[in-house]
Amino acid sequence: MNIIPLFVVIPLGSAFLISLLGKRIKGLPDSLANLGTLLMAGLSIYSIFLIKEVGVQVYKVGGWTPPIGISMVLDGLSSFMLVTVNLTAFLITLFSISYMKKYTAKWKFYTLFMLMLGGMNGVIITGDMFNLFVFLEIAAIASYALVAFGIEHEELEASFKYMVMGGVASLFILLGIALLYSLTSTLNMADMGRVLTAQGPSKLVLFVSVLFLVGFGLKAAIMPFHAWLPDAHPSAPAPISAMLSGLLIKVLGIYALMRIFFNVLGAQPAILDILLVLGTISMVAGALLAIGQEDIKRMLAYSSISQIGYIVLAMGIWTPLAILGALFHLFNHAIFKSLLFLNSGAIEYSTGTRDLREMGGLNARMPLTGTTSLIGSMSISGIPPLSGFWSKLIIIFAAIQSGHFVLALIAILVSVITLAYYLKLQRYAFFGNLQDKWKHILEVPFTMKLSMVILALICIMAGALLLPGVREIFLKPAQDALYAGKDYAATVFESIR
Amino acid sequence: MTKNSKGMTLIVKTITRLTVGLILLYGIYIVLHGHLTPGGGFAGGVIIALSFVHLMLAFGKEVALKKVSRPIASLFESIGALMFLSIAVIGFVGGYFFLNFFINKGTPFKLFSAGIMPLCNIAISFKVGAGLFAIFVALVLLKIDSEDKER
Numbered sequence: 001m002n003i004i005p006l007f008v009v010i011p012l013g014s015a016f017l018i019s020l021l022g023k024r025i026k027g028l029p030d031s032l033a034n035l036g037t038l039l040m041a042g043l044s045i046y047s048i049f050l051i052k053e054v055g056v057q058v059y060k061v062g063g064w065t066p067p068i069g070i071s072m073v074l075d076g077l078s079s080f081m082l083v084t085v086n087l088t089a090f091l092i093t094l095f096s097i098s099y100m101k102k103y104t105a106k107w108k109f110y111t112l113f114m115l116m117l118g119g120m121n122g123v124i125i126t127g128d129m130f131n132l133f134v135f136l137e138i139a140a141i142a143s144y145a146l147v148a149f150g151i152e153h154e155e156l157e158a159s160f161k162y163m164v165m166g167g168v169a170s171l172f173i174l175l176g177i178a179l180l181y182s183l184t185s186t187l188n189m190a191d192m193g194r195v196l197t198a199q200g201p202s203k204l205v206l207f208v209s210v211l212f213l214v215g216f217g218l219k220a221a222i223m224p225f226h227a228w229l230p231d232a233h234p235s236a237p238a239p240i241s242a243m244l245s246g247l248l249i250k251v252l253g254i255y256a257l258m259r260i261f262f263n264v265l266g267a268q269p270a271i272l273d274i275l276l277v278l279g280t281i282s283m284v285a286g287a288l289l290a291i292g293q294e295d296i297k298r299m300l301a302y303s304s305i306s307q308i309g310y311i312v313l314a315m316g317i318w319t320p321l322a323i324l325g326a327l328f329h330l331f332n333h334a335i336f337k338s339l340l341f342l343n344s345g346a347i348e349y350s351t352g353t354r355d356l357r358e359m360g361g362l363n364a365r366m367p368l369t370g371t372t373s374l375i376g377s378m379s380i381s382g383i384p385p386l387s388g389f390w391s392k393l394i395i396i397f398a399a400i401q402s403g404h405f406v407l408a409l410i411a412i413l414v415s416v417i418t419l420a421y422y423l424k425l426q427r428y429a430f431f432g433n434l435q436d437k438w439k440h441i442l443e444v445p446f447t448m449k450l451s452m453v454i455l456a457l458i459c460i461m462a463g464a465l466l467l468p469g470v471r472e473i474f475l476k477p478a479q480d481a482l483y484a485g486k487d488y489a490a491t492v493f494e495s496i497r
Numbered sequence: 498m499t500k501n502s503k504g505m506t507l508i509v510k511t512i513t514r515l516t517v518g519l520i521l522l523y524g525i526y527i528v529l530h531g532h533l534t535p536g537g538g539f540a541g542g543v544i545i546a547l548s549f550v551h552l553m554l555a556f557g558k559e560v561a562l563k564k565v566s567r568p569i570a571s572l573f574e575s576i577g578a579l580m581f582l583s584i585a586v587i588g589f590v591g592g593y594f595f596l597n598f599f600i601n602k603g604t605p606f607k608l609f610s611a612g613i614m615p616l617c618n619i620a621i622s623f624k625v626g627a628g629l630f631a632i633f634v635a636l637v638l639l640k641i642d643s644e645d646k647e648r
Contacts, residue, residue: 009585016582019574019578020579062593063596
């Protein structure tokens with residue numbers, strides 16, 4: 001049996017089972033969600049080795065041969081994204097076991113969570129343009145509901161704003177897909193790429209690129225389209241903030257952007273320049289806006305915009321080294337941003353506040369949260385030898401190598417600003433004197449600790465992914481798949497035969 | 498008049514009593530002939546949900562909720578989704594996800610034909626019908642809650 005459809009079957013199946021039985025059987029939502037995500041994390045790691053042995057795999061849904069039928073494509077990039085998503089999702093569900101106890105409807109949370117995960121896995125694994133849109137909507141709609149999970153005034157407002165912006169984004173994407181369909185008469189992504197190559201360059205493709213840039217840019221919260229993110233991400237419960245900031249904007253935004261722009265439409269110089277500019281703006285403005293924040297989760301949300309800027313910048317440089325940097329930074333950011341959001345959740349769990357000014361000296365009562373948060377903060381600011389240092393280094397090297405000296409300088413400066421606001425976070429929350437009202441708070445329960453420690457360990461160890469021998473297994477296939485550009489079509493059609 | 502005071506006037510109630518069964522039957526017809534005629538699981542599911550919505554509009558929410566309560570609606574919704582997924586997964590028997598696993602697919606344009614298509618339509622109609630009805634119920638209950646607070 002082929003493992004490829006399981007990435008969609010397991011999350012959707014467990015979501016519906018939880019919604020059917022979760023209310024009646026106590027403990028089922030926790031165990032089913034954790035088991036499902038653990039299984040998928042295992043399968044995604046297995047898929048890396050599968051690709052190493054067999055090469056790119058195309059799955060024909062229903063036995064219909066593409067381009068007539070729907071296909072699912074597992075190549076280096078998909079497998080890389082699957083590992084990132086499912087590994088992080090497993091650690092987040094582990095954290096949710098204790099954290100979500102304070103909410104009444106845990107089973108509803110897990111249902112929506114697994115639906116969102118199913119949507120994200122679907123976006124990654126599909127080889128069909130319209131399927132990509134459908135899965136994108138599944139993930140997005142589940143996330144609208146999850147942002148409003150607390151149903152307080154602030155959360156509903158954030159969710160409504162997010163829903164309107166997300167709806168506009170989906171509309172742009174749908175219009176782009178419709179125009180591409182009218183141009184190429186096919187919805188299969190590989191076939192679309194082949195037809196577009198045969199037809200040669202056209203103005204319509206450029207127009208569609210702009211539509212996609214706006215649509216996926218909104219989903220990824222690149223700077224001029226970022227307004228929903230600082231409201232939506234802090235409002236959700238902490239595991240969902242981790243999921244949204246760590247994974248959702250990357251899968252729905254960055255991954256879809258990369259796949260469609262580079263593998264289907266082909267890298268166009270004009271679009272690459274736009275990506276460079278947008279990436280730089282988000283990087284700088286996100287960091288500057290983050291400094292002044294007093295709400296810990298809001299600061300992290302602005303920081304996400306800034307880090308997404310790094311990834312988009314590296315995509316715009318478009319050299320093999322830059323692509324490696326972008327992908328590696330994407331992986332690292334998924335890990336440390338999830339860790340930091342889980343830390344903020346742990347603080348909220350123990351103290352009940354998110355305001356940095358009310359905290360102070362929490363290291364004394366919550367040493368583990370403090371230590372893991374320090375590791376996450378230092379990693380995202382790019383302190384060697386933690387993972388963030390290596391990915392930023394690669395991006396800066398790639399910028400210098402391709403002659404973008406100013407951009408390299410800006411990237412270094414933004415890294416310094418990042419260090420500044422994360423030091424502020426550490427200083428206000430964990431260092432200093434413990435306030436009297438926090439004298440009796442307790443460290444968080446075991447599963448929450450475990451999840452944070454594992455994420456922190458990955459932060460420390462992830463630099464090893466660049467070592468020769470290890471790099472060829474995990475990062476290199478993804479880099480090759482993306483940098484192959486329009487050869488994606490040829491690769492897919494070869495493996496159908 | 499005490500019992501019948503909820504809902505709309507006698508004229509509407511009488512007309513509803515006559516038409517609601519027909520609407521439900523028409524919805525079921527659309528679902529079952531989804532693979533032969535225009536329509537299908539989604540359209541049929543919407544019509545089935547509308548028949549209950551119709552009941553609720555004419556007679557008030559108690560009457561409709563006695564027929565289909567909120568837990569029942571959410572149960573049917575989950576069952577519909579799981580049924581659709583199971584049909585897809587049973588395809589693994591023949592080696593492929595979503596494989597049309599019936600060997601004898603019947604004569605084209607007959608009611609029992611097209612393999613898994615009618616089954617998929619039925620699953621979708623469960624999901625859509627129960628889902629739409631649940632959304633309507635949620636809106637109605639929310640409205641009543643907010644009216645209670647204003648008083």
